[in-house]
């Protein structure tokens with residue numbers, strides 16, 4: 386196995402891009418990633434996406450995007466793992482380069498949610514769950530996480546306000562991100578008083594619906610300097626699965642997929658949670674963010690709010706969490722989210738994160754979840 | 770959901786038919802083809818108990834398409850008497866009155882109509898135990 390580096394990254398602003406199509410969004414991100422490392426010849430394109438077949442009536446988007454980016458003939462295909470598609474595509478791309486089969490791989494994700502009308506988008510996203518035993522009963526993606534949140538609050542006695550504060554933190558961070566969909570600060574009351582979506586989850590506990598694309602360029606570590614002076618090493622990367630329906634889990638209050646993927650990635654990178662300077666975690670809902678902090682080993686179970694009181698997750702604290710604003714403020718273009726996270730960590734470790742920059746960031750982590758924890762992908766990057 | 774797809778899941782969704790591992794006794798719902806606990810592929814049909822306790826619930830106010838007419842409705846996780854946990858709708862109770870911990874029992878009800886296939890779909894829901 387060869388060591389692998391990231392030498393370029395690009396992304397679009399996350400937004401409701403009414404005037405722009407799936408391929409235009411990925412075209413912008415892919416072109417930006419490639420031009421950042423001398424526009425090398427690409428041996429393969431591996432792209433994450435969840436909803437194109439439902440909302441854009443388009444399958445086979447590997448070919449679509451390779452064609453649009455003028456890469457033919459190349460190897461091109463799509464990877465689908467619901468909201469974890471971007472992280473899954475990255476794992477596939479890493480494996481392709483590490484194995485020696487491909488040298489330069491463009492990977493990333495794209496999602497075009499605003500092509501869906503009415504309840505179609507909610508229905509399409511709901512397919513991340515078990516279609517026959519969850520979606521069948523009318524369970525939306527939000528409602529499955531609401532079941533977990535109510536149980537969490539009752540089990541640990543964590544007040545509802547604590548979750549609101551997590552949302553406030555994400556918006557404070559995201560207000561500094563030029564690519565964020567919701568780059569503004571909010572107050573605790575904004576969350577508490579926003580519309581109830583699925584009790585106890587309110588609108589401001591949820592990541593917004595938006596479109597976006599992000600991409601990174603991978604190559605063998607030994608070749609990295611040929612493409613760019615600013616590169617990072619992919620030190621660890623892993624994925625793990627869990628039951629697709631949440632009712633089948635022994636413990637509702639942890640995502641075993643994250644715990645297992647993180648453990649594998651930490652071992653592979655030979656680091657522990659305390660070595661991580663900056664992390665982009667998967668906060669689809671505030672409850673998802675809280676559980677992820679625990680599953681990644683950044684805090685004890687049921688204690689995230691105590692840690693926040695001490696500023697543990699701010700830049701300069703124990704570990705800077707979601708300087709991008711996370712899914713809550715940067716946005717959550719489903720199949721692209723994992724790619725955003727990796728691109729953002731790349732910018733942090735190469736010192737180019739602008740107003741989001743975490744001082745002296747050397748080791749960073751990206752955690753990308755699919756479904757309600759039915760799969761997770763954890764990647765650890767180290768400054769080159 | 771297509772007619773054949775609805776039809777073939779009827780035993781699970783209207784009779785609460787689970788599978789019991791012949792080697793380690795694990796009860797799995799919905800059934801799997803290989804036991805996650807012991808690796809066995811030998812299962813026998815097992816009827817789940819019809820009473821249990823509501824573990825957690827939510828009130829869906831922003832439903833997926835086809836469920837708009839039913840909104841708001843209650844979704845919950847029910848821990849049955851044998852310890853198996855299943856997800857379903859909670860019925861015959863107002864959203865304001867539902868509470869975690871209440872005893873519930875299975876009842877066959879309509880889940881949805883006028884999906885793409887046009888069929889009316891029935892399944893087990895849970896109501897407060899009478």
Ligand SMILES: [Zn+2]
Pocket residue numbers: 790791792793794795804805806807808809
């Ligand atoms: Zn067994």
